[in-house]
Amino acid sequence: MPPPLRSDGQVTYKDGTKPSVDQMAQDISAFLTWTAEPRLENRHRTGLASVIFLLFVTILAYLAYQNIWHGPTSRAVRRTGVLDPENMAKRDAANAEAGMDSA
Numbered sequence: 069m070p071p072p073l074r075s076d077g078q079v080t081y082k083d084g085t086k087p088s089v090d091q092m093a094q095d096i097s098a099f100l101t102w103t104a105e106p107r108l109e110n111r112h113r114t115g116l117a118s119v120i121f122l123l124f125v126t127i128l129a130y131l132a133y134q135n136i137w138h139g140p141t142s143r144a145v146r147r148t149g150v151l152d153p154e155n156m157a158k159r160d161a162a163n164a165e166a167g168m169d170s171a
Contacts (some may be wrong), residue, residue, distance in 0.1 A: 079087045079095075102108075163169070 073089045073092050073096075076086075076088050079092055081087060085091060
């Protein structure tokens, strides 16, 4: 069987593209790709919109989580434990009563 694309100039392009064998082969492969999946571009656009939406919703959910579970009251520094002034005063008083030096 002879090659289907034999020589340059078999096709005339309206935009002035040079009709070479390589250009015609690229056009044929682009057409065959399109015929295999004609809705591919629509799926890509829909997929991109879905990813952007999911990213936005994820950010909103994270911010809501932070606001509900880690609100301003839980972010405040509380003085508790050993460094609490009341506990330190009680400890110092107990040490003084027992006759121990507070170091």
